Amino acid sequence: MNKYYINVFLKQTAIIWCKRCVSNFKTVMSPCEDNFYKQAIVALNALQSNQKYINNINKNSYKFNNFEKFLNRAGIKVDDLDQLSIIHVSGTKGKGTTCAFCENILQQHGYKTGFFSSPHLLEVRERIRVNGIPLEREKFGNYFWDVYRKLDLVKEHSTDMPGYFAFLTIVAFYVFLKEKVDVALVEVGIGGESDCTNIIK
Template identity: 55%
Template sequence: MHNTAEFGSTCALTESLLRHQGVRTGFFSSPHILSTNERIRIDGQLLAKDKFTEQFWKVYNRLWDRREHDHDMPAYFKFLTILGFHVFVAENVDVVVLEVGIGGEHDCTNIVRNVRTVGITSLGLEHTELLGRTLPEIAWQKAGIIKSGSHVFTHVTQPVCLDVIRQRTQEQSATLYEVPPTEDYFRSDAYAPIWQTFSHLIRLNGSLAIQLASDWLTQSGRQRHTPNEVRMDPQLLGGLISAHWPGRCQLIEWHGMRLHLDGAHTLESMAVCTDWFAKSVRDSVHPKILIFNRTGESGFEPLLQLLNRTCAFDMVCFVPNLATSTPNAPSQVMVRFSPEMQLQRARTIATAWSDLCATEQQKDVGQVFNTLTDAFTAIWQRFPPATDSDAQLEVLVTGSIHLLGAAISALDLIDDSTSRTKI
């Protein structure tokens, strides 16, 4: 399945729906938030670290022994993909929900040939340095996961993207289905009241996930379902509401803060994120704080414009994806971008924010920090924790999944440091 930005949740929803039908599932996703083993799940659970370690060395040593020259080893993501396949075979799963890394056509996950069911979520301008500068170019790359004779489901709406997907579907003698809106499943008297309780992610991606799960179950002979059939039952509902996908519209209360965590990094996903945050803080009178970073070469200006319109932030922090100045966990190290490169990027974003504030004749409350620990320390210095338990800071952390991981790591370190100080 190809996923864009917040639509990684489609994979999580699909996996949950399949698991609730009694199917043993494997789930491969990227990137991770805190720990590398998050990328490989069995029956909805993270692969245990001891199993991850066991399989890691088994695969690594086998590849090492079969090298044809000194540099004949797969790169990071390719190795993890191979590792995932080995784990799924060892765990004897019935089905794998395989999330594409970047693009599709040339992504290493695309090595799998026997694919019956394919999903393509909404498309946006991301990884443009690799996938192309226009939506049709990106759509062509993403549609590269379509396999011969497969059933392809999508909720892509842009006409230029749909044209490309239709063309590539025909080239593979596959069948394309544009899924109905999720709300159509909840129009009956029995299920209509539930609709308002759903998260943004279920509303956006529920229909696509239902069609993907149902199609695989049908093609594997486990149930009968007509593509794009709209139905709802307690088992499907249970699969939807039980799905858990951290880092997307996730709210955590922590030490006087309501942390809104969302790894949105495209215009489409940021629109969802800002709408969710605006509704969450609509009735709040407490300070509102933004922590933002955006990696990669794609433009960040449209994201800043959306965030600027969301609310009047009392403090804005631009910060690299670094918990501290000395990375405390190997899985949090960004090999492609040095700390200096990341800090320069944060300064560039802060300058763009200042220009936007000047254009809008707003006060510029943006600041650049070297690390997330520095940012949180500055937040507490400006807004000391209140004695009133109801008084909470409204904090939005967004722009990058890697930023979320660094933020959580920083808070864990602050927590540990505070505990040691009390002792």
């Protein structure tokens, strides 16, 4: 095979490979056909942003015990979290890597793991994993609405809901308790003493 045919072969192979990559990317990024899941994402995105949450803390208008209130409304007591063996990971860099190492080691020894991290790459359900696998869209939607309805039912006013990250933290705890994981790996969110993951004892 001469140089010309080798170049043609390589170009054709590259084109096929690129088409497959684009096809796979489109499959991952295509809109979810399940309205239940799509509605969950819309409701989640409507919650208070992390930036607004931080601004409220700076204005001293936010009390940390609000998170415990939301947790209780979702049917989770702080003592319930004691059922989970939690590895709480903080720091500026390397949280995800540290959690990934721990997750892999624990799974190799037969433990069922839960992993809550941020941010996500493609879909928000990537933030909550069980045994290294992100929740399926249907399961994420079911757990999301279980928590959302409980909180929405007893809210005292229109904005009496947790923010984006705080809500996902509650969902993660809810999932880990329901799925009966052996060990939960939890990354901090905004960090500092006002981070809602500090509810962990």
